[in-house]
Amino acid sequence: MPRAFVIGAGLAGLVAAEALARGGMAVTVLEASPKAGGRCRSYRDARLGRVIDNGNHLVLAANRAVLDWAGRIGGADALERGEAAFPFLDLADGQQWCVRPGPGPWGALAARPPGVRPGTLVRDMARLAAARPSATVERAVGAASPLMARFWDPMSRAVLNEDPARGSARLLAAALLRSFARGAGAARPVFFPRGLGPALVDPALALLERQGTQIDLRRPVAALEGGDRLRTIHAGARIDFAPGDVAVLAVPPRQASALLPRLALPPSGRAIANAHFVVPDSGLPPLLALLGGTAHWLFRRGDVVSVTVSAAEDSALEGLGRDAALARLWADVAAAVRAHGGAVPPAMPAARFLRERAATFDQSPEGAARRHGPRTPWPNLLLAGDHVRTGLPATLEGAVRSGERAARLALRAAQRAAP
C-alpha cells in the first residue's frame, strides 16, 4: 500500500490525513507537540476547573468546510448554532447596539451601528471588494469612514488579527463577502459548548485510529531531503521514501520555511491574548464585542467568560506581566457584566491568561502576497495550512480547505508515481 506522511496535526494536517486514509493510503502523522489540534485545541485547566480553548474561535454558519468536517468525523453534536446577532458595548460611553443582519443577500444592509446610514455600508463594502491586492482596509474604505471606529476596526482585528492600517482589504473582503454579506443565515455564529477539541479534533483522532492511521506525537520533523522529489524525512529516525509515497507539510509558515528554505512564505503575524474568568451569573450573551477598553470580544460558555485581544502587541497589554494583564482585562469584563445587569464578584475570580504568539500569518497586503499554493518543487510534497493560498484569511475554514486540497493533489501524485 502506498504511504502518506502528514507533518503537523493541526486542523489542516488532520483533514489531510483523514482524506488520504479514505483514499486508500497508509497514513502516518508526525506531530512535534504532545497534543494534536495545533492552534485549535482544548484542555482541562486545573486553576479554573473547566475545559477551555487555547483561544476563542469565532466560526460562522458560512464556514461550510469546518461544519462539514465536524459532520464527517462525528463532531456535529458538539456544535451549537447561535442567532445572527452581534451585540456591541462601548465601554467609553456605555452605548450598546446590536449588529443584526437581515435574511438574504441584502440582509447585511440592516447590519450597521446606530447613526450610520445604510448607504455608507454599501459604499464601504464596494470599496473593500474592489480594493487592489496592495490595499489595506484603511486605505480601501478611507480613514474617515463613519464606520471605521465601530465596524471596520473591530472587523479587521477580529478577522485579520491586524488593525485596519495594516490588514489586507482583499482578505477582509473575502471573508465578509462569503459570510456577513449573504445575510443572517450565513452570519449565524457557531459555538462550541464543550470546546473546540470535542467538535473538531477528538472525534478526528478516533476516526483516524479506526482508519488505521498512525499518529506519532512528540515527533518533530527536523529536515526534509530530496532531489527531483522528496526522498527522506528526518524525524528522529530516517523515513526513506519509495516511489508512490507522498507527504503533506501542514505546519505554520515559519516552520515550513525552516524545512523548505527555498520557498518565500508569509512571515508570522501578531499575537492573540486570551483571558478566561469564572463568573457565575454574568448575564452576558454568548458573544459580545467591546469597544473603548482593552478587551475586544467576550465569549461566554456556561460560567466561563473568555476575553480576546487581537494584535496584542499593539494593545495596552504589551509589556504587562500576567497579573497586571488579568487585572486590566477583568476591569473590562466587570464593566460588561455590570452593563448587562449581571452579578459582579467582589474580587477578581479564578482566571487564566494565555498569549498565543504568531497566532496567524502576517495578514498585511505584503504578507498575503507571499502566500504559496499547495504545490512545492517536489511533486510528492504538498503544502497545507491556513497560510496556503486559499483566498481566505488565517482561519479554521482556510485550514480545512487547504488540507482537503493538499490531500487531493497528494493522492493524484501517488497515482501518477505508482508502478
Ligand SMILES: Cc1cc2nc3c(=O)[nH]c(=O)nc-3n(C[C@H](O)[C@H](O)[C@H](O)COP(=O)(O)OP(=O)(O)OC[C@H]3O[C@@H](n4cnc5c(N)ncnc54)[C@H](O)[C@@H]3O)c2cc1C
Ligand atoms: C488565539 C487564536 C484565536 C483564533 N481565532 C480564530 C477564529 O476566531 N476563527 C478562526 O477561524 N480561526 C481562528 N484562529 C486561527 C486558527 O486557529 C488557525 O487558522 C488554524 O487552527 C490553523 O490550523 P493549521 O493546521 O493550519 O496550523 P496549526 O494549528 O498551527 O497546526 C500546525 C501543527 O504543526 C505542528 N508542527 C510545527 N512544526 C512541526 C515540525 N517540525 N514537525 C512536526 N510538527 C510540527 C504544530 O505543533 C501544530 O500542531 C485563531 C488562532 C489563535 C491562535
